[in-house]
Amino acid sequence: MKNHAGPPLLTRAEFASAFRLTNRTITNMVRDGMPIAGGIGTKNDPHCFDLYDSVLWMLNREAVKRTGKRVFTGFNYE
Numbered sequence: 001m002k003n004h005a006g007p008p009l010l011t012r013a014e015f016a017s018a019f020r021l022t023n024r025t026i027t028n029m030v031r032d033g034m035p036i037a038g039g040i041g042t043k044n045d046p047h048c049f050d051l052y053d054s055v056l057w058m059l060n061r062e063a064v065k066r067t068g069k070r071v072f073t074g075f076n077y078e
Contacts (some may be wrong), residue, residue, distance in 0.1 A: 011047075012049070013071070015051075034054055035057055037049055
């Protein structure tokens with residue numbers, strides 16, 4: 001997927017490949033709250049993922065599993 005002025009956007013396949021995840025894992029992560037940058041998840045309008053927000057979400061999810069609390073609230077793009 002083409003990048004825009006902000007953080008890189010990845011398709012589901014690109015995101016899965018970058019992190020060696022399966023489609024099922026991506027589906028479960030979306031169900032669990034991973035942010036979607038665009039698309040409605042259909043063949044003609046697939047999801048795309050903001051690399052930074054998605055990685056931040058994954059890191060926070062792991063931190064919450066260990067500590068029970070969120071450790072970082074996000075990036076400021078200003």
